[in-house]
Amino acid sequence: MAGAGEMMSNTEREMNTDRHRGRPRNEAHDEAILDATLELVAQVGIAGLTVDAVAHLAGVGKATIYRRWNSKEALLLDAWNTCLTISDVPDTGSLRGDMEALFAAKDLKMPAETMKRIFPQLIAAAKVNPDVGDTYKAFVEQRRLPMRMVLERAIDRGELQRTIDLALVQDLLVAPFFYRSFISDGPTDSTVVAQLLDIVLAGLDALSRTPANT
Amino acid sequence: MAGAGEMMSNTEREMNTDRHRGRPRNEAHDEAILDATLELVAQVGIAGLTVDAVAHLAGVGKATIYRRWNSKEALLLDAWNTCLTISDVPDTGSLRGDMEALFAAKDLKMPAETMKRIFPQLIAAAKVNPDVGDTYKAFVEQRRLPMRMVLERAIDRGELQRTIDLALVQDLLVAPFFYRSFISDGPTDSTVVAQLLDIVLAGLDALSRTPANT
Amino acid sequence: MAGAGEMMSNTEREMNTDRHRGRPRNEAHDEAILDATLELVAQVGIAGLTVDAVAHLAGVGKATIYRRWNSKEALLLDAWNTCLTISDVPDTGSLRGDMEALFAAKDLKMPAETMKRIFPQLIAAAKVNPDVGDTYKAFVEQRRLPMRMVLERAIDRGELQRTIDLALVQDLLVAPFFYRSFISDGPTDSTVVAQLLDIVLAGLDALSRTPANT
Amino acid sequence: MAGAGEMMSNTEREMNTDRHRGRPRNEAHDEAILDATLELVAQVGIAGLTVDAVAHLAGVGKATIYRRWNSKEALLLDAWNTCLTISDVPDTGSLRGDMEALFAAKDLKMPAETMKRIFPQLIAAAKVNPDVGDTYKAFVEQRRLPMRMVLERAIDRGELQRTIDLALVQDLLVAPFFYRSFISDGPTDSTVVAQLLDIVLAGLDALSRTPANT
DNA sequence: CGTTAAGCGAGACGGTACGTCGTGTCTTTGT
DNA sequence: ACAAAGACACGACGTACCGTCTCGCTTAACG
The missing domain is CATH 1.10.357.10 (Tetracycline Repressor, domain 2)
Incomplete structure (x- = not known):
């Protein structure tokens, strides 16, 4: 269907500097979708997670999700990545x-x-x-x-x-x-x-x- | 919802000594279904597991599965339980x-x-x-x-x-x-x-x- | 599956004079089953008619029905036949x-x-x-x-x-x-x-x- | 149960002039489904009619049928309605x-x-x-x-x-x-x-x- | 400043699996 | 042996979700 690199993460996409024509994507939606995903995974588990529910909770259309991630798994993957925060390494002397x-x-x-x-x-x-x-x-x-x-x-x-x-x-x-x-x-x-x-x-x-x- | 005794494991059911009327369940089916479940989980994973496939591989009807377990999760659960073998408690002296x-x-x-x-x-x-x-x-x-x-x-x-x-x-x-x-x-x-x-x-x-x- | 004459009506069977061994069938059940069938057909129609419901309403087991008629259609057929009563032909002179x-x-x-x-x-x-x-x-x-x-x-x-x-x-x-x-x-x-x-x-x-x- | 306007016929729905959001229904499917229904009813009768068969013959998914009619009966009803054509009233003088x-x-x-x-x-x-x-x-x-x-x-x-x-x-x-x-x-x-x-x-x-x- | 390409919410679409239920058969125990 | 009870293989039910596809908008960037 399409070449390699079809699926790039959001961070990668932001690097893309060549300006598109047409209406740009609403970047705020990315976070809303990822948050909704994590929230729902916590509530109903990965098996009970439905893309429709994510779309509804995030207040977006289902197509808006599939425009950014081409499968439920890809979405979950990106969502989980956002859970990671770099923690400082303490140095108390002992x-x-x-x-x-x-x-x-x-x-x-x-x-x-x-x-x-x-x-x-x-x-x-x-x-x-x-x-x-x-x-x-x-x-x-x-x-x-x-x-x-x-x-x-x-x-x-x-x-x-x-x-x-x-x-x-x-x-x-x-x-x-x-x-x-x-x-x-x-x-x-x-x-x-x-x-x-x-x-x-x-x-x-x-x-x-x-x-x-x- | 989780009514007491609603969902009893096979081992528990065997304890039931009061004889039922009607045709008794074919106990051989229990093992066939559980084995088919584990076999399929290993082959296609949890996400790819379908009750129809389990029924077909075990050579039973779908209703025969749902008569014993009231959801796919309950079936998986019992299947997993069969993975457990009671281990003897060793006594080596130390x-x-x-x-x-x-x-x-x-x-x-x-x-x-x-x-x-x-x-x-x-x-x-x-x-x-x-x-x-x-x-x-x-x-x-x-x-x-x-x-x-x-x-x-x-x-x-x-x-x-x-x-x-x-x-x-x-x-x-x-x-x-x-x-x-x-x-x-x-x-x-x-x-x-x-x-x-x-x-x-x-x-x-x-x-x-x-x-x-x- | 089987030869002709497999399906005989009750009236035909009653003609059979050779005595069976074992417990004789309870003839009262025939009428109870046929009545229950007609009652249910009138209530829920032929499409909504279930043999289980007939058995329950007649107070008999499902097998008792299938022992007498080998399909739901055969049962309906016999039930409908009981609706027919031979009417006398009047002769009033005109x-x-x-x-x-x-x-x-x-x-x-x-x-x-x-x-x-x-x-x-x-x-x-x-x-x-x-x-x-x-x-x-x-x-x-x-x-x-x-x-x-x-x-x-x-x-x-x-x-x-x-x-x-x-x-x-x-x-x-x-x-x-x-x-x-x-x-x-x-x-x-x-x-x-x-x-x-x-x-x-x-x-x-x-x-x-x-x-x-x- | 039979809530007013709950189940409106196609002709009624077409009257609805307020534009819907989202992808509009494919009107051609309505006729295909109704035709398939009548065809199958004539062949196998109402008891033998299955929604899956209708869907297959009409070349649509089962959900597409249930989106329009909320039961097999409602579908049959609308199908029968399409059999009616208004006939002109003749006036030959006698x-x-x-x-x-x-x-x-x-x-x-x-x-x-x-x-x-x-x-x-x-x-x-x-x-x-x-x-x-x-x-x-x-x-x-x-x-x-x-x-x-x-x-x-x-x-x-x-x-x-x-x-x-x-x-x-x-x-x-x-x-x-x-x-x-x-x-x-x-x-x-x-x-x-x-x-x-x-x-x-x-x-x-x-x-x-x-x-x-x- | 209007054209135009894309984003967007909504929801229809063909498929597939769900868990339930009914059929006709089979197999127990009870009488 | 018959009867009630109910397990059984099979298959249709009506629902839900997937990933795709229109719709009729809206929104920038380009010309």
Whole structure:
């Protein structure tokens, strides 16, 4: 039907400087559509999401959506991308302080409860649709970066051994929160953060004193 | 809406001892339908799954499916439930040994790769559909039981403090595997199990020696 | 699928004198089923008629119906047949007297209003289903016989010319009642019968006095 | 249920002059659907009629049918309405001439054989469904109008007595044709028309000469 | 400053799947 | 064996959504 590059993201399209003839697109609609999409995904899930509902909630026509994204999946993909906000990397002087700052950071565009509903839909879609999978991987990678930097700085400070498996430590610290958010709905407040840090940091410290026997 | 006992699983129904009048349901169909469902989910994914296709592959009528499950989601849910096999609770004499036995247990009916695709679909559906959510909770609860018993036995043995937050410890041990399976696709082999146990058990041991200062 | 004679009516079956083994059929059910069928046809029409509803109204199982009739059409056919009652052929000594006696005869099993609803269903079905059509033709033929005998006797008496088109005369006398019963819902009382006989008999009489110029 | 204007016929809808927004309906589809409906009703009867078959034969989607008519019955009703063509009222100068002209008029859209199959279905449906019944009554009323005007003109001319029961005379002339068309499949050609007029007109003439003794 | 190309809301369109219901058959248990 | 109950394969029902396609506007940029 059409050549490659048919489907470009909004950011890419904005780069396009050659002026079109005719009425220009209303850029405000893009955000309205994406917001409506996320809102509805949180409410009814990806399976229950209908383009008609998105169009109605965003106050636009269905064709206006399909003019911008050529499938429901492409729309979802772009919508999920907007959930990502770059969080600052804190530097409190200690690993523990940095960690608490990271966990305390509110770096999500949507309310936490909404994210708890949206994120599993994204994970599920990523397992089935390769395109969504790619976007998902980039999303996760970017989200993990700040904590990785914090951990590397802790190594530089000497708080952690240089031989440590950084990815495992990060998963050990992060996974319980994902687990409780998405799988068991357990508590994830600051008390839990403190207990978690107690155990893991104590464990790492204890292991650094004994000869590596792994 | 979710009337009590409205939707009972097959195992529950078999318990029903009061004999029904009329032709009994062909129990063989239950398995045929569930197998066809899992087969098709693996082939075409959740989105591409149609009840008609399940009926055709299982060699039954569509009504026969809806007589047993009142929605496609309920069917998927039960299909997923068949993935669960009750794992024995090991008793090797030590917490570490029990843990390694638990993680080594191959208690899934489906290949791991298939489960990695199916499980996120279940989680996503659970966030959106209350009925699925209930079954999901029961599913998770049952899966968590063996490890909880192992941990409680460790307390009895004196390997863990009686004041410990058992749920948190369990999440700490389990979450990284869920995380790597469903979120980051990281390794989950026995080496990782060993490292994980090293850190967490060392941390718990270290904390038990110091007065609680949290 | 099966040989001829597969479908025998109840009346035929009753002739069967060889005693069956096992529990004999409850003959009372036949009537209950046929009555329920006619009742429902009058209420919801042939299109809205369901065998389940007949079974429920008759207080029998669906299989009990299919054991006696092998299709919904066969059941309807037999039900309609029970509407027919052989009416005596009156002999009052004059054509007019015989006619008035015929029209006055209440020879229908069901109330007239019910018949007005049932009969059109039968006609409609006869146009579409050849089997129903055959039964319908026999039904009509039998119903027409008494009046035909009355008319022939009138010819013998010399009240009507022997060259007359008997079928046309009969249609001329009968049709208006069918028309008003099934098509226009007009009156069909004894006054109308008298007026009708006045016109038609006077017309036939007048034509018999003039040389046939048709 | 039968809300006013809820279900308006096509002719009514065309009157609506306020321009709709959105893509207008393809008017050609209306006729294609109605034609397909009549065709199929004639072939398989009202009971065997399926909306899918209509959609397929008309070359449209099922939703396109349900967008116009909210049930299979409503569709049938409108389809039957299209069978009606307003016939001109002839004026040949004599009652007999007018009558022969009326009976000779080919004012039906469909072939006679098709109508003979369709009409009984309509009658049957009218007995059961009040909505269909109303349309049916209007249909019949409109069809009867031309002959009524012819008869009234005959009264003005003095060919018929002013005291005559007009409805009865009309039924007497019309009913035999309905009867033979729908009930007994007898002949309805011009010879029959002549014989019928001979008898009835002679009868009316004879009665007008004698004092009313009914 | 009018032409013109595109955007826009609305909604019709052919398809496809949904979940329900009825048919005619089959299979149990109860009598 | 018959009867009531109800499971079964099949297929039509009427609804909903997809992605596409007109409609009759509106809105800039170009000529």
